[in-house]
Amino acid sequence: MGSVSSEARCSAIRDAWGCDSLDKAEAFIQAQGENGRLAMENFVGNAFAPSSQHMDSVDPKTGKAFAKVPISSAAEVDEALRKATAAFKGWSKTTVATRSKYLQRVAQLIQENRELLAIWESIDQGKTLARARIEVDRAVSNFSYFSTFILHQETAARIIDGVALTYEHRSPAGVFALISPWNMPLYLLTWKIAPCLAFGCTAVAKPSEVTSMSAFLLCEIFRLAELPEGVINVVFGDGPTTGSALVKSPLVKGISFTGGTATGIRIRKDTADQIYKHLSLELGGKNPTLVFEDVDLSKAVQTAATAAFENQGEICLCGSRIYVQSAIYDQFVAAFTAYVTANYQRGGKMGAVVSLQHYQKIRSYLELAESEKATFNTGSTPVADPKNGFWIDPVILTDISTSSRIMREEIFGPVVTIAKFDSEEEAVELANDNPNGLASVLLTKDASRIRRVGEQIEAGLVWVNCWLVRELGTPFGGMKNSGTGREGGEYSREVFTVVRTLHIPM
Ligand SMILES: NC(=O)C1=CN([C@@H]2O[C@H](COP(=O)(O)OP(=O)(O)OC[C@H]3O[C@@H](n4cnc5c(N)ncnc54)[C@H](O)[C@@H]3O)[C@@H](O)[C@H]2O)C=CC1
Numbered sequence: 258m259g260s261v262s263s264e265a266r267c268s269a270i271r272d273a274w275g276c277d278s279l280d281k282a283e284a285f286i287q288a289q290g291e292n293g294r295l296a297m298e299n300f301v302g303n304a305f306a307p308s309s310q311h312m313d314s315v316d317p318k319t320g321k322a323f324a325k326v327p328i329s330s331a332a333e334v335d336e337a338l339r340k341a342t343a344a345f346k347g348w349s350k351t352t353v354a355t356r357s358k359y360l361q362r363v364a365q366l367i368q369e370n371r372e373l374l375a376i377w378e379s380i381d382q383g384k385t386l387a388r389a390r391i392e393v394d395r396a397v398s399n400f401s402y403f404s405t406f407i408l409h410q411e412t413a414a415r416i417i418d419g420v421a422l423t424y425e426h427r428s429p430a431g432v433f434a435l436i437s438p439w440n441m442p443l444y445l446l447t448w449k450i451a452p453c454l455a456f457g458c459t460a461v462a463k464p465s466e467v468t469s470m471s472a473f474l475l476c477e478i479f480r481l482a483e484l485p486e487g488v489i490n491v492v493f494g495d496g497p498t499t500g501s502a503l504v505k506s507p508l509v510k511g512i513s514f515t516g517g518t519a520t521g522i523r524i525r526k527d528t529a530d531q532i533y534k535h536l537s538l539e540l541g542g543k544n545p546t547l548v549f550e551d552v553d554l555s556k557a558v559q560t561a562a563t564a565a566f567e568n569q570g571e572i573c574l575c576g577s578r579i580y581v582q583s584a585i586y587d588q589f590v591a592a593f594t595a596y597v598t599a600n601y602q603r604g605g606k607m608g609a610v611v612s613l614q615h616y617q618k619i620r621s622y623l624e625l626a627e628s629e630k631a632t633f634n635t636g637s638t639p640v641a642d643p644k645n646g647f648w649i650d651p652v653i654l655t656d657i658s659t660s661s662r663i664m665r666e667e668i669f670g671p672v673v674t675i676a677k678f679d680s681e682e683e684a685v686e687l688a689n690d691n692p693n694g695l696a697s698v699l700l701t702k703d704a705s706r707i708r709r710v711g712e713q714i715e716a717g718l719v720w721v722n723c724w725l726v727r728e729l730g731t732p733f734g735g736m737k738n739s740g741t742g743r744e745g746g747e748y749s750r751e752v753f754t755v756v757r758t759l760h761i762p763m
């Protein structure tokens with residue numbers, strides 16, 4: 258360890274690594290101009306490799322391109338998969354203590370470079386620097402959690418009728434494709450890489466082409482951590498060229514994917530005849546927040562607002578459909594609108610939305626809301642042709658039909674709807690009236706109601722009087738169209754290992 262020199266950094270890493278304050282990063286971007294954009298490179302077999310095709314990476318807060326992301330070809334993906342396959346032989350046989358040490362080293366390096374990672378994540382994704390720092394800290398936790406989790410695994414043995422001793426033996430499942438979206442780039446990629454490596458698998462990871470910068474910096478961290486060659490490889494690129502080649506390859510024995518439901522369906526279809534592939538799909542949400550009349554109004558408003566607008570509403574767990582019991586409906590709408598107006602402003606809690614394409618998608622839902630005569634309690638449809646970044650102020654909509662596409666489809670932006678209900682039964686019915694079933698928030702002080710209602714909500718996660726409280730051992734994933742499988746602690750072990758049962762006659 259410790260022999261890796263920073264001289265061997267590829268030039269884009271050298272440039273980016275020099276920017277350890279927001280001012281320096283902004284000045285660097287300004288100075289490099291149109292032609293000198295940071296050109297990211299793939300990370301294959303512990304070395305950076307330039308790619309021939311690129312697309313622009315854009316700073317959502319300004320709308321200006323600042324870097325170039327490779328669009329890796331099928332041949333480049335295949336090269337990375339071959340490295341991962343070769344590395345699997347050795348890595349899958351290392352002891353948990355060895356793997357644990359590597360993961361701890363990665364956690365420490367992320368921690369040491371917290372500000373650098375947060376700055377570039379914020380520039381690349383549009384999120385606030387404060388939010389980016391939280392997510393870097395959570396990336397550290399992903400590695401440190403799994404580095405210790407694997408040290409405490411037990412295997413139960415059983416004796417069957419005095420004739421045989423049986424036990425389960427788990428081994429790493431093979432090479433994984435790890436594909437992540439653009440909303441929490443570093444956090445979600447490391448949520449996959451950490452358990453994958455911890456359980457003895459090797460990987461080719463592909464971050465979203467829209468936000469690749471933190472994954473590129475993470476490659477340098479892997480290089481500095483001196484992970485054995487080929488254990489973790491990162492290829493950059495889009496879905497149709499790079500992602501598709503990756504998921505379809507027979508060298509891939511499992512896929513952990515987070516992203517849109519349509520892409521999840523595509524991946525299922527593309528791998529339908531590769532029955533051996535483990536699939537863990539964490540997809541979209543259209544999550545309800547239920548507010549009962551017994552709540553402490555100001556606490557309920559704060560929780561519902563955070564759930565709706567954190568990270569500009571670009572978290573699959575965001576509560577984008579609020580239902581309020583009739584007795585407090587008017588009071589809640591007024592207090593919620595006042596709170597959001599006072600607390601969610603550009604450059605404060607609000608960043609920019611991730612891309613022009615996504616801005617236009619959100620805008621199209623707001624045009625629909627106008628045409629359906631919804632009430633805009635705050636916010637409005639933004640301009641069609643944004644000149645200085647992709648900014649959308651929070652929008653709170655009321656007077657919308659439950660059958661409207663605005664109520665049914667994932668908008669994934671700073672747009673929330675509020676509607677009313679009378680009874681508990683109606684609240685459950687409204688909450689469940691959606692094809693998705695990822696998360697939900699239940700706001701009430703009534704302990705018996707918490708169980709009665711909470712146990713009926715069709716969602717993988719029910720947060721009671723809170724939102725986004727995470728413990729990495731609990732099962733994470735969705736019901737209905739929100740996904741297949743769960744990850745976290747033991748559940749990640751299911752994803753990344755295969756099990757055989759041994760029967761030994763006594
Ligand atoms: N976590 C979530 O629930 C997320 C939901 N979304 C939703 O999905 C919508 C579309 O956003 P996108 O960026 O287009 O998400 P997406 O699902 O297309 O992208 C997620 C990842 O999948 C990759 N990908 C795309 N097509 C692929 C294919 N055929 N095979 C393998 N990998 C592929 C992408 O390159 C990216 O790395 C958003 O507007 C939002 O509503 C988007 C991102 C995250």
Ligand SMILES: O=C(O)/C=C/C=C(\O)C(=O)O
Binds near residue numbers: 539571
């Ligand atoms: O684990 C979390 O806290 C957040 C996860 C978020 C997603 O999976 C998402 O937005 O896609």
